[in-house]
Amino acid sequence: MTQLNAKIPQGSLQEKWTNYKANQKLVNPANKRKFEIIVVGTGLAGASAASALGELGFNVKVFCIQDSPRRAHSISAQGGINAAKNYPNDGDSIWRLFYDTIKGGDFRSREANVYRLAEVSNNIIDQCVAQGVPFARDYAGYLDNRSFGGAQVSRTFYARGQTGQQLLLGAYGALSKEIKRGSVKMYTRHEMLDLVIVDGIARGIITRDTITGKIERFAAHAVIIATGGYGNVYFLSTNALNCNASAIWNCYKKGAFFANPAFVQIHPTCIPVHGDYQSKLTLMSESLRNDGRIWVPKKKEDVEAIRSKKLRAVDIPENDRDYFLERRYPAFGNLVPRDVASRAAKERCDAGYGIGPTGLAVYLDFSESIRRLGRDVIESRYGNLFQMYEKIVDENPYENPMMIFPAVHYTMGGLWVDYELQSTVPGLFVAGEANFSDHGANRLGASALMQGLADGYFILPYTLQNYLADQIGVQKFETDLPEFELAEKETIEKLQRLLAIQGKYSVATLHKKLGKIMWENVGMARDEARLKQAIEAIRSLKQEFWKEVYVPGSLTGVNDELLKANRLADYLELAELIAHDALLRNESCGCHFRVEYQSEDGEALRNDEEYKYVSCWEYQGEGVEPQLHKEPLEYEFVELKSRNYKV
Amino acid sequence: MNFTLKIWRQENSKAKGRFKTYKIENISPDCSFLEMLDILNEKLIHDKIELPVDPVAFDHDCREGICGMCSLYINGHPHGPEQGTTVCQVHMRKFQDGDTIVIEPWRAKAFPIIKDLMVDRSAFDKIIQEGGYISASTGGVPDANSILVSKEYADMAMDAAACIGCGACVAACKNASAMLFVAAKVSQFALLPQGHPEAKRRVQAMVSKMDELGFGSCTNTYACEAECPKNISVEHIARMNREFLKSKLTHAEKKRIGGFG
Ligand SMILES: Cc1cc2nc3c(=O)[nH]c(=O)nc-3n(C[C@H](O)[C@H](O)[C@H](O)COP(=O)(O)OP(=O)(O)OC[C@H]3O[C@@H](n4cnc5c(N)ncnc54)[C@H](O)[C@@H]3O)c2cc1C
Numbered sequence: 077m078t079q080l081n082a083k084i085p086q087g088s089l090q091e092k093w094t095n096y097k098a099n100q101k102l103v104n105p106a107n108k109r110k111f112e113i114i115v116v117g118t119g120l121a122g123a124s125a126a127s128a129l130g131e132l133g134f135n136v137k138v139f140c141i142q143d144s145p146r147r148a149h150s151i152s153a154q155g156g157i158n159a160a161k162n163y164p165n166d167g168d169s170i171w172r173l174f175y176d177t178i179k180g181g182d183f184r185s186r187e188a189n190v191y192r193l194a195e196v197s198n199n200i201i202d203q204c205v206a207q208g209v210p211f212a213r214d215y216a217g218y219l220d221n222r223s224f225g226g227a228q229v230s231r232t233f234y235a236r237g238q239t240g241q242q243l244l245l246g247a248y249g250a251l252s253k254e255i256k257r258g259s260v261k262m263y264t265r266h267e268m269l270d271l272v273i274v275d276g277i278a279r280g281i282i283t284r285d286t287i288t289g290k291i292e293r294f295a296a297h298a299v300i301i302a303t304g305g306y307g308n309v310y311f312l313s314t315n316a317l318n319c320n321a322s323a324i325w326n327c328y329k330k331g332a333f334f335a336n337p338a339f340v341q342i343h344p345t346c347i348p349v350h351g352d353y354q355s356k357l358t359l360m361s362e363s364l365r366n367d368g369r370i371w372v373p374k375k376k377e378d379v380e381a382i383r384s385k386k387l388r389a390v391d392i393p394e395n396d397r398d399y400f401l402e403r404r405y406p407a408f409g410n411l412v413p414r415d416v417a418s419r420a421a422k423e424r425c426d427a428g429y430g431i432g433p434t435g436l437a438v439y440l441d442f443s444e445s446i447r448r449l450g451r452d453v454i455e456s457r458y459g460n461l462f463q464m465y466e467k468i469v470d471e472n473p474y475e476n477p478m479m480i481f482p483a484v485h486y487t488m489g490g491l492w493v494d495y496e497l498q499s500t501v502p503g504l505f506v507a508g509e510a511n512f513s514d515h516g517a518n519r520l521g522a523s524a525l526m527q528g529l530a531d532g533y534f535i536l537p538y539t540l541q542n543y544l545a546d547q548i549g550v551q552k553f554e555t556d557l558p559e560f561e562l563a564e565k566e567t568i569e570k571l572q573r574l575l576a577i578q579g580k581y582s583v584a585t586l587h588k589k590l591g592k593i594m595w596e597n598v599g600m601a602r603d604e605a606r607l608k609q610a611i612e613a614i615r616s617l618k619q620e621f622w623k624e625v626y627v628p629g630s631l632t633g634v635n636d637e638l639l640k641a642n643r644l645a646d647y648l649e650l651a652e653l654i655a656h657d658a659l660l661r662n663e664s665c666g667c668h669f670r671v672e673y674q675s676e677d678g679e680a681l682r683n684d685e686e687y688k689y690v691s692c693w694e695y696q697g698e699g700v701e702p703q704l705h706k707e708p709l710e711y712e713f714v715e716l717k718s719r720n721y722k723v
Numbered sequence: 724m725n726f727t728l729k730i731w732r733q734e735n736s737k738a739k740g741r742f743k744t745y746k747i748e749n750i751s752p753d754c755s756f757l758e759m760l761d762i763l764n765e766k767l768i769h770d771k772i773e774l775p776v777d778p779v780a781f782d783h784d785c786r787e788g789i790c791g792m793c794s795l796y797i798n799g800h801p802h803g804p805e806q807g808t809t810v811c812q813v814h815m816r817k818f819q820d821g822d823t824i825v826i827e828p829w830r831a832k833a834f835p836i837i838k839d840l841m842v843d844r845s846a847f848d849k850i851i852q853e854g855g856y857i858s859a860s861t862g863g864v865p866d867a868n869s870i871l872v873s874k875e876y877a878d879m880a881m882d883a884a885a886c887i888g889c890g891a892c893v894a895a896c897k898n899a900s901a902m903l904f905v906a907a908k909v910s911q912f913a914l915l916p917q918g919h920p921e922a923k924r925r926v927q928a929m930v931s932k933m934d935e936l937g938f939g940s941c942t943n944t945y946a947c948e949a950e951c952p953k954n955i956s957v958e959h960i961a962r963m964n965r966e967f968l969k970s971k972l973t974h975a976e977k978k979r980i981g982g983f984g
């Protein structure tokens with residue numbers, strides 16, 4: 077049985093990363109040239125890792141699904157990136173960013189990792205500014221900040237509503253520089269379908285060229301997975317359509333542990349679902365909660381009148397509005413963390429106060445801010461978001477409040493990694509949203525971008541060397557080893573099986589079914605009975621899929637349906653693990669809300685006695701229950717408290 | 724709503740393409756353009772109207788107007804009828820019930836067609852690789868607030884940086900010129916102090932790569948600006964031209980000095 081060792085360095089929190097770097101092994105420049113590294117993914121995590129490793133002199137091969145590395149899903153992040161700069165002099169510090177993140181994650185993440193994240197956060201901002209990222213500035217030319225949920229300081233740096241785009245273009249620039257220099261080789265439109273392990277060590281990957289259909293083998297001394305999150309298991313989410321779990325899922329099936337799969341974040345401010353033809357949900361950035369107030373009517377008759385279009389939001393007098401976040405959480409108000417805000421909205425809608433045609437929406441209202449600051453100011457802060465809202469909903473949010481509802485957004489769970497970001501498979505490293513490392517049971521806004529760039533620019537370039545130093549003398553791998561042959565054969569066989577079914581349902585039809593099962597039973601409110609039901613339903617859907625899916629075309633050439641079918645095959649397995657993990661965690665923490673475990677006023681009840689651990693799942697084979705390993709979480713430096721955003 | 728779709732179908736880069744007509748019915752006005760194509764593809768798959776079943780291939784990903792993947796030429800306009808909007812954000816309510824809609828891929832020598840509505844835009848990456856960045860290696864950079872940028876310039880740089888690299892400018896231009904794309908990048912860095920040390924090299928290398936890859940020349944028709952989904956202004960082209968001229972002048976001077984030495 078694999079032993080879990082998080083490899084946390086010695087010393088006080090403040091000393092750990094310094095101690096690590098002082099004692100780690102390095103690879104000298106002449107040897108760096110002899111190493112080959114594979115990076116899968118060109119989002120913030122992958123692009124930053126590939127460029128930083130290329131700069132150091134390693135030979136890097138990097139892969140992505142899109143036609144250009146610049147189009148990774150990170151591009152769509154809107155609101156901002158956190159750092160502990162304390163430029164506004166409002167009391168921020170590395171410690172406070174660390175503490176807010178640990179608390180925001182409901183005490184289910186590792187102290188040492190989170191502290192390091194806060195520590196390197198400031199370097200990220202410096203690096204991005206040097207690359208020419210056009211962050212917002214004040215009139216004197218200094219960097220501007222805004223606030224995000226779960227914090228009482230302004231520590232979020234932003235570039236209008238396109239922060240992810242600008243950070244990714246910065247990283248893409250750095251990557252392009254290394255491609256030009258020849259240290260990095262880019263493979264676009266290549267989807268990784270399997271991991272290759274030789275003598276217990278990760279040594280390569282199998283990919284499919286999405287244009288020609290060619291299955292290829294690539295070998296390296298180490299493999300870094302930075303393929304993002306698995307939110308699309310739920311079919312409808314704020315993720316881009318190509319986001320998928322196939323890379324991490326196949327690593328799991330090759331022995332990498334999967335940590336906390338049930339920790340899926342549901343974001344409070346998304347545009348509500350409007351039809352069954354819908355392909356994705358659109359996020360309205362959390363930054364809007366800086367100036368927008370969330371409410372529903374206090375009176376049921378007003379709700380009815382709004383639903384039947386007899387009244388509009390503006391007709392409801394101030395006294396008849398229930399600003400439920402401000403009412404329940406006076407200290408943080410509209411800026412409570414996402415899990416808290418989402419549940420509060422759901423609670424109101426379940427109680428019959430939801431607005432909109434389906435009753436599944438609440439208002440996000442800017443009228444007071446527009447009165448106070450003027451429309452121009454609101455427009456300069458959120459113009460592109462307001463425009464996006466108007467395009468989709470066909471209503472002007474400057475005049476009528478926005479309608480919003482929670483949607484699946486981010487996955488805190490992912491492949492288990494130690495302090496070095498290495499998985500349980502030696503030589504397999506995992507960065508960005510694909511790993512589980514820093515956000516516990518709930519991620520704070522503007523912290524994913526921070527984590528992706530921290531992993532890629534400032535952590536992997538160190539920890540990977542510590543690993544590779546022991547590999548000096550290991551010759552370059554050839555891809556004609558039997559392990560590569562077998563992995564390739566299995567990949568082709570799986571695709572051929574999918575093509576051979578020739579059933580009656582499209583991939584999308586079955587994926588929508590899975591989404592519905594997951595959203596209804598493994599979403600914002602979970603309980604034992606529904607989770608058990610979900611597991612049954614997922615199993616029978618899986619059978620239906622392998623009997624009834626219809627994939628046209630062949631292995632060669634462009635075949636989107638084949639790609640989607642292959643991803644759905646993996647989602648169907650992952651979905652069961654998510655539900656299973658949720659079922660075994662008999663507590664409510666962060667985004668994982670078990671109806672059975674709540675206080676009288678509906679707040680989450682954590683159980684530190686029994687569940688203060690990371691659940692790490694080990695694959696045991698097809699149809700066999702996976703094995704649970706527990707990584708205990710020790711809190712040496714912070715006091716465990718129940719989260720309180722009321723006072 | 725009901726529509727007649729005339730869609731460009733082309734097996735692969737070498738095959739000859741042609742238009743095919745499809746009827747599609749009962750589309751909600753709130754449906755996005757790409758969701759409408761999803762519905763068509765679902766119909767092709769489920770109803771097996773044509774054999775072999777071959778769904779329409781098109782590029783897309785974020786469906787939020789930011790990744791730059793989607794690239795459809797609709798009724799003679801890149802990204803369709805709505806100004807300042809990518810096709811993934813166009814909704815069917817922008818069309819009339821009963822409309823015939825013609826859907827083609829980007830057409831440009833430098834963007835060969837891959838299949839149906841998908842094109843190869845890797846030429847854009849190649850141009851960026853020539854210098855569309857600031858060569859700041861990781862670590863060893865100064866504190867972020869030690870580089871001051873006035874709000875005015877930061878905002879202008881952001882206007883340029885908003886380019887999503889979709890290629891609509893090339894598709895809109897009768898010469899298939901990539902000037903607006905290249906200018907947006909050159910301009911972003913020309914507006915920021917961090918970009919100055921490499922300015923000359925950048926503009927020359929990027930422009931010469933653009934020419935080499937088969938993009939046409941700019942004859943100032945401004946179709947690019949009119950069709951850009953992010954409203955990138957042709958002012959950036961003017962700024963790039965100035966940068967280019969400046970780089971040539973100082974470059975020539977350097978040569979002369981070199982000659983004396
Ligand atoms: C709408 C939206 C807004 C957001 N806003 C914010 C924000 O304001 N602040 C914040 O901090 N966070 C935000 N987030 C979260 C954040 O954007 C993501 O968590 C983060 O960008 C993930 O980065 P990544 O590098 O891990 O992965 P991604 O950016 O998802 O990149 C994944 C990469 O892997 C590649 N890939 C995937 N699978 C494969 C495969 N099988 N084979 C080959 N390549 C593969 C893809 O092509 C891509 O290049 C937002 C998320 C969404 C959805």
Ligand code: FES
Binds near residue numbers: 783788789792
């Ligand atoms: S799909 Fe991303 S911009 Fe249209």
